[in-house]
Amino acid sequence: xxxxxxxxxxxxxxxxxxxxxxxxxxxxxxxxxxxxxxxxxxxxxxxxxxxxxxxxxxxxxxxxxxxxxxxxxxxxxxxxxxxxxxxxxxxxxxxxxxxxxxxxxxxxxxxxxxxxxxxxxxxxxxxxxxxxxxxxxxxxxxxxxxxxxxxxxxxxxxxxxxxxxxxxxxxxxxxxxxxxxxx
Amino acid sequence: xxxxxxxxxxxxxxxxxxxxxxxxxxxxxxxxxxxxxxxxxxxxxxxxxxxxxxxxxxxxxxxxxxxxxxxxxxxxxxxxxxxxxxxxxxxxxxxxxxxxxxxxxxxxxxxxxxxxxxxxxxxxxxxxxxxxxxxxxxxxxxxxxxxxxxxxxxxxxxxxxxxxxxxxxxxxxxxxxxxxxxxxxxxxxxxxxxxxxxxxxxxxxxxxxxxxxxxxxxxxxxxxxxxxxxxxxxxxxxxxxxxxxxxxxxxxxxxxxxxxxxxxxxxxxxxxxxxxxxxxxxxxxxxxxxxxxxxxxxxxxxxxxxxxxxxxxxxxxxxxxxxxxxxxxxxxxxxxxxxxxxxxxxxxxxxxxxxxxxxxxxxxxxxxxxxxxxxxxxxxxxxxxxxxxxxxxxxxxxxxxxxxxxxxxxxxxxxxxxxxxxxxxxxxxxxxxxxxxxxxxxxxxxxxxxxxxxxxxxxxxxxxxxxxxxxxxxxxxxxxxxxxxxxxxxxxxxxxxxxxxxxxxxxxxxxxxxxxxxxxxxxxxxxxxxxxxxxxxxxxxxxxxxxxxxxxxxxxxxxxxxxxxxxxxxxxxxxxxxxxxxxxxxxxxxxxxxxxxxxxxxxxxxxxxxxxxxxxxxxxxxxxxxxxxxxxxxxxxxxxxxxxxxxxxxxxxxxxxxxxx
Numbered sequence: 097x098x099x100x101x102x103x104x105x106x107x108x109x110x111x112x113x114x115x116x117x118x119x120x121x122x123x124x125x126x127x128x129x130x131x132x133x134x135x136x137x138x139x140x141x142x143x144x145x146x147x148x149x150x151x152x153x154x155x156x157x158x159x160x161x162x163x164x165x166x167x168x169x170x171x172x173x174x175x176x177x178x179x180x181x182x183x184x185x186x187x188x189x190x191x192x193x194x195x196x197x198x199x200x201x202x203x204x205x206x207x208x209x210x211x212x213x214x215x216x217x218x219x220x221x222x223x224x225x226x227x228x229x230x231x232x233x234x235x236x237x238x239x240x241x242x243x244x245x246x247x248x249x250x251x252x253x254x255x256x257x258x259x260x261x262x263x264x265x266x267x268x269x270x271x272x273x274x275x276x277x278x279x
Numbered sequence: 280x281x282x283x284x285x286x287x288x289x290x291x292x293x294x295x296x297x298x299x300x301x302x303x304x305x306x307x308x309x310x311x312x313x314x315x316x317x318x319x320x321x322x323x324x325x326x327x328x329x330x331x332x333x334x335x336x337x338x339x340x341x342x343x344x345x346x347x348x349x350x351x352x353x354x355x356x357x358x359x360x361x362x363x364x365x366x367x368x369x370x371x372x373x374x375x376x377x378x379x380x381x382x383x384x385x386x387x388x389x390x391x392x393x394x395x396x397x398x399x400x401x402x403x404x405x406x407x408x409x410x411x412x413x414x415x416x417x418x419x420x421x422x423x424x425x426x427x428x429x430x431x432x433x434x435x436x437x438x439x440x441x442x443x444x445x446x447x448x449x450x451x452x453x454x455x456x457x458x459x460x461x462x463x464x465x466x467x468x469x470x471x472x473x474x475x476x477x478x479x480x481x482x483x484x485x486x487x488x489x490x491x492x493x494x495x496x497x498x499x500x501x502x503x504x505x506x507x508x509x510x511x512x513x514x515x516x517x518x519x520x521x522x523x524x525x526x527x528x529x530x531x532x533x534x535x536x537x538x539x540x541x542x543x544x545x546x547x548x549x550x551x552x553x554x555x556x557x558x559x560x561x562x563x564x565x566x567x568x569x570x571x572x573x574x575x576x577x578x579x580x581x582x583x584x585x586x587x588x589x590x591x592x593x594x595x596x597x598x599x600x601x602x603x604x605x606x607x608x609x610x611x612x613x614x615x616x617x618x619x620x621x622x623x624x625x626x627x628x629x630x631x632x633x634x635x636x637x638x639x640x641x642x643x644x645x646x647x648x649x650x651x652x653x654x655x656x657x658x659x660x661x662x663x664x665x666x667x668x669x670x671x672x673x674x675x676x677x678x679x680x681x682x683x684x685x686x687x688x689x690x691x692x693x694x695x696x697x698x699x700x701x702x703x704x705x706x707x708x709x710x711x712x713x714x715x716x717x718x719x720x721x722x723x724x725x726x727x728x729x730x731x732x733x734x735x736x737x738x739x740x741x742x743x744x745x746x747x748x749x750x751x752x753x754x755x756x757x758x759x760x761x762x763x764x765x766x767x768x769x770x771x772x773x774x775x776x777x778x779x780x781x782x783x784x785x786x787x788x789x790x791x792x793x794x795x796x797x798x799x800x801x802x803x804x805x806x807x808x809x810x811x812x813x814x815x816x817x818x819x820x821x822x823x824x825x826x827x828x829x830x831x832x833x834x835x836x837x838x839x840x841x842x843x844x845x846x847x848x849x850x851x852x853x854x855x856x857x858x859x860x861x862x863x864x865x866x867x868x869x870x871x872x873x874x875x876x877x878x879x880x881x882x883x884x885x886x887x888x889x890x891x892x893x894x895x896x897x898x899x900x901x902x903x904x905x906x907x908x909x910x911x912x913x914x915x916x917x918x919x920x921x922x923x924x925x926x927x928x929x930x931x932x933x934x935x936x937x938x939x940x
Contacts, residue, residue, distance in 0.1 A: 102612045105556060106605035109563075113598050115649070116570070118656035120590045 129235055129243075129254040136162055136169075136249055137233035141223035144205035154209070156223040157197060162249045166275035168196045168268075169243040170219070171231060173203040174211035176239040182258035186218040189264060194272055195220040201239055202228045244268065246275045282347050285335030286426040289376075292328035292383070293416040295321050299386075299409035303402035315402035319390040322405050325412065326380075326387035333380045336425055337367045346432035349373060349425050355436045357826055358444065365449045371573060371589075372425035374452060378569075379415045381453075381460040386412065389464060389489075396485055403471035404464075411463050414596045422589050447507030454500030455527055459565035461493020462530055465537065466562035469555040470604050473611045478551035483544035486558070488916055490541055494534045495912035501527050502905030509898070510864060517790070517901055520670045525648045526568030529641050533561040536637035539630045547627055547693060549620075552612045553634065559608065563601040564641075569593060571648075622695035629688040636681040643673050682736055682784060685777055686743025690750075708746055712739035723792075733788020740781025744774040768918040776911025783904025789870070789897035796894070800880050800887040810894035812872055813837040817844070819876075819888055827852045829861075832876045832888060836865055847876045847890075870896035 131137070136159045143156030162169070170186060172179045190196050198219040200208040205224050212222070225231055234243065237256065244253040253271055255263065299321035306314025336349075340363050345351040353373075354366045368377045386408045393401045419425070468486040472478040504527070509517045518524065537557040543550045570593045621627035647665040690704045712735045719731035751770055752762050795810025806815040819832040827850040834845045845863030852859070865872035877889035 099609075099613050102552070103609040105560075106602065106609050109601055109605050112649075113594070113602070115653050115656050116567075116594055116597075119652040120594065 129251065131235060131243070131251040131254065133250055133252065136243070136245055136251055137230070139225075139230040139233065141199065141225055141230060144200060144208045144222055144224045146205075146209070153217070153220060154212075154222045157221045159249070161221075162197075162245045164247060165195065166247055166272055167220075167245050168194060168272075169245055170196055170198045171201050171234070171236050171239055171241045171243075172198055173201050173239045174207040175203065178258045179211075179240050180215060182240050183215050183218070185259050185261055185264055187216060188261075189259075190218040190220070192269075194269075197221045198223070199230065200224045201231050201236065202226065242268075244271060244275070247278060281335045281339055281344070282426040282428060285332040285339075286424070288328045288332040288335070289416065289420060289426075292325050292332065292379075293413065293420060295325045295328065296409045296412040296416055299325060300406050300413055302406075303409075304406040307399040307402040307406075310399075312398065315398050318402045318405035318409075321409070322383075322386040322390035325409070326383040329376075329380045329383045333367075333376055336373060336376060337364055340364055340367045343436070344432075345434070345436050346428055346430070348427045348429040351429050351433050351436040353437065357435075361449065362444045368452050369448060372419070372423045374456075375415070375419045375423055376425050377453065377456055378460060379412065379419060381456045382408070382412055382415060382463055385461060385464050385489075385492075388492075389467075393485070397481075400471055400475060400482070400485075403474055404467045407467035407470045408463065411467070411600065414599065418589075418592050418596070422592055445507065445511055447503060447511060451500060451504050451507060454496045454503060458493050458495075458497025458500055458527075458534075459530060459568065461489065461496065462534060462558075462562040462565050464489040465493065465558040466600070466604065469558035470607060472551075472555060473604070473607045476611055476614060478544065478555055478615060480545050480548050483541045483551070483554060487538075487541050487545060490534065490538050490558075491912050491916040494531070494538055495909050495916065497527070497531050497534060498905060498909040498912060501531060502902050502909070505905070506902045510862065511859075517898060520647065520665075520667050522648050523568070523572055525644050526564070526571045529564045529644050529648075530561050530568065532637050532641045532644070533557055533564060536634045536641075537561055539637075540634050543627050543630050547621065549627055550631065550634075551615055552608075555612060556608060557634070559601065559604045563597065563604075564645075566593070566597045566600065570597060621693075624691065624696045624698055624701070626688065626691040626693045626696070629684060629691045633681065633684060633688060636677065636684075640674060640677055640681070643670070643677060647673075679736070682740060682780065685780060686739055686746070689743070689747045689773060689777070704746070704750075705743075708739060708742035711742060712736070727792050730788050730792025733792070734785050737781045737783075737785025737788060740784060741778045744778035744781065747774045747777070767920065769915045769920065772911040772913070772915030772918070774911070775914055776908045779904040779907030779909075779911060781904070782900050782907055786897045786900030786902075786904060790895060790901070793896045794894060794898075797892045799890060800882045801890045802885070802887040805887075807890070807892060809892040811838050812892060812894050814872075814874060814890075814892050816888070816890065822848075824850060830876065830879075830888075832890070834863060834874050836872050836874070838872065843872065845872065845874050847874050849876050866899060868899065870894060871898050 138159045140158035140160075141156050143151075143154045145151040145154035148155040168189065172182075186196055196219055198221070200222065203224065203226065205226075208222070208224060212219075228236075240258050242255040242259055243251050244255075246252050252275065253268070255268065259268060299318055302314050302321075303318030306312070306317065339347050339350050340354055341360065343350065343354060343356055343363065349370060349372050353370045354363045358366070366373070368374045386405060389396075389401065389404055389408065393404075396404075465486055468482070468489065472482055501524075504524070505517050508519070537554065540550050540554045540557055544554045570590065573589050573593060647669050650665050686708065687701065687705065690701055715738050716731055716735035719734055720728045723731055747770065748766070751766050752758055754762050793810070795812075797807055797809040799807055801807060801816045803816050803818050806813055808814075813836070815835045815837075817833040817835055819830065822829050822831050829848045829850045831846060831848045834847070836843045836845055843865045845865055847863040848861040850859050850861060851857075860875050860877075862873055862875040864874075871893075873891075873893040873895055875891045877891065879886060880889050881887070
């Protein structure tokens with residue numbers, strides 16, 4: 097009995113070592129989204145266009161429009177350092193025929209416009225979230241982030257950080273194709 | 280050239296450490312004095328080699344030699360020289376080099392100051408110490424070589440994070456490392472004692488100064504870290520229960536327990552097994568702290584660049600060191616003599632309860648820190664974090680009985696005591712503290728009773744510390760200067776350290792009960808109220824700095840008739856785009872006035888600056904208490920008792936009786 101007490105520390109330590117080892121295999125920066133398989137939070141955001149009549153794609157959009165076809169919803173900003181890096185991938189996604197919608201987060205509309213004029217506009221629709229309220233509902237932790245929305249308007253996947261060509265080809269494109277095939 | 284010299288010195292140090300890990304152990308087993316003496320020389324040589332390596336790296340940083348990858352990545356020409364030098368340990372590779380340097384210096388210390396140690400014990404301690412060295416040197420050389428070259432060399436390096444360009448960074452990590460790594464010595468003492476199958480009073484007496492030598496810098500390091508976070512991070516908090524703060528706090532708690540249990544082993548020969556276990560665990564928790572910071576297993580403000588390969592290496596080291604030591608403990612500790620018996624009311628039992636509570640507190644912090652890791656391992660979708668509410672709920676109530684006991688402990692007699700006689704000694708301080716509690720509760724209102732209790736608890740601790748000195752200074756013939764002069768440094772240390780906890784407790788109680796804050800949008804000319812403060816914004820302007828632009832706001836702060844002007848800045852570092860807040864802090868004994876500015880924002884009445892105003896009563900006491908504790912430890916360390924010969928051990932060298940390992 098007395099011996100058992102002396103063995104206890106090493107048994108407890110062995111248990112801890114197992115958990116520390118398992119912990120090493122995880123990435124602490126990977127934060128799951130609470131929105132997965134839930135409907136997109138409701139929003140109706142204004143656009144960034146100074147003349148909305150001539151630029152309907154910059155006139156803003158609402159969450160209600162995310163029905164009928166799967167879409168990508170990209171959160172970006174003109175002040176974001178990683179966004180130019182992601183930009184060519186977004187252009188490619190748009191060119192492949194997948195609709196990408198963009199929300200400019202905490203950004204002045206004129207800055208957003210200037211950024212799109214400089215790099216080109218891959219977005220089928222652009223809206224502005226100047227106060228960042230919608231981003232809070234979406235659980236945005238930084239830019240860029242991208243949500244994949246299915247035909248029923250539910251969030252199916254969240255990409256934190258820029259979409260790299262590898263992520264697009266290996267993860268997101270297969271998912272989009274699967275979502276298109278869904279009833 | 281210097282980089283190669285440093286690299287080569289480090290490789291040589293690894294070889295020396297490898298020999299030091301084996302030969303003295305062999306010498307102790309065979310009773311070969313020459314082999315045992317080799318351990319002492321090797322420890323000195325190893326320390327010299329690592330000092331050369333560290334000096335080389337520091338000179339490289341001083342010269343801004345950007346052909347060394349580490350220098351290029353962590354310093355820039357625009358950085359002032361002191362911060363370029365401090366950048367030596369402001370990164371993973373350099374801080375590992377500091378780690379092994381401190382480790383080797385402690386090893387050399389055992390070789391140099393351990394003359395009065397039993398020769399076999401010293402040899403074994405040095406060998407265990409060298410085993411740890413081998414592991415860490417191999418880690419530094421194979422996974423994080425600080426001397427790796429970069430070709431082509433860039434013209435300028437990357438700037439050090441502006442948050443780290445602060446005097447706090449210069450001292451905070453080295454102090455913490457002195458503490459963490461210092462526990463390697465007690466770990467080696469414990470393992471050597473298990474090998475010898477003997478942990479007697481002499482062993483505990485030899486070990487105690489080393490416990491203090493680790494505990495004092497650790498206390499300073501934690502206090503400094505808390506102070507630095509308070510004034511630099513601009514959140515106005517002094518402790519955040521961040522995983523890495525916890526990683527330094529757990530070895531401190533166990534080190535404190537070890538400090539006390541070693542006294543029992545030294546004076547009464549009891550609790551030897553427990554002392555050994557604490558010594559092993561204190562160092563293990565230091566290692567786990569290192570693991571936490573460098574493996575990226577948890578996210579924290581302190582995290583270094585994440586590298587799972589390093590995590591695997593450190594985890595292997597933890598398993599090797601702690602696993603072996605605890606295995607040895609399971610095997611050997613049951614056979615060790617359990618020492619003298621003691622009554623249920625005695626100094627020994629008081630110290631035992633102290634140890635149990637400290638252990639429980641460590642367990643609380645441990646659970647809070649690792650719960651997320653464990654939950655995630657069980658269910659990967661389960662991402663949680665444990666915050667201050669948990670710690671406030673569990674840690675605070677558990678520490679109250681411990682703090683109550685701190686004053687009682689030193690009044691207890693060894694072996695056996697009577698409740699009545701202890702009660703008589705403590706009657707006056709108890710009445711005073713209770714009176715203070717009742718008075719404060721009535722004056723401040725019953726809803727503040729918890730804070731009043733905390734303040735009274737602080738008074739109880741400070742009175743108790745005074746009582747320790749009083750008991751010593753007033754002999755049978757009344758107060759005598761002779762008794763004051765002959766008071767051992769250790770007694771003064773005890774009083775200082777216990778008073779320090781009292782001061783810290785009072786500070787925490789005041790902060791948790793009476794701190795006030797206001798956050799609002801202000802324009803020049805407006806006045807806002809926060810607790811006893813009336814703050815008027817005098818003006819705001821843009822000012823250029825050497826490598827930043829700043830928005831500077833001036834405030835007039837009125838409190839109880841006095842007025843002070845404070846300046847707060849928000850700096851934008853133009854190169855890296857980092858923003859920092861320089862809060863305006865008005866310091867006084869009664870508390871700090873703290874004003875910090877944020878973004879420009881508009882409210883109903885137009886544009887203004889977001890201003891956070893805090894009143895932090897007695898907050899300085901928290902750090903002053905920490906400083907007092909460290910001073911107490913240092914005083915205790917200076918006690919000449921530790922330098923004169925330990926009590927004579929009856930058996931001399933008995934190598935034949937010691938089984939070979």
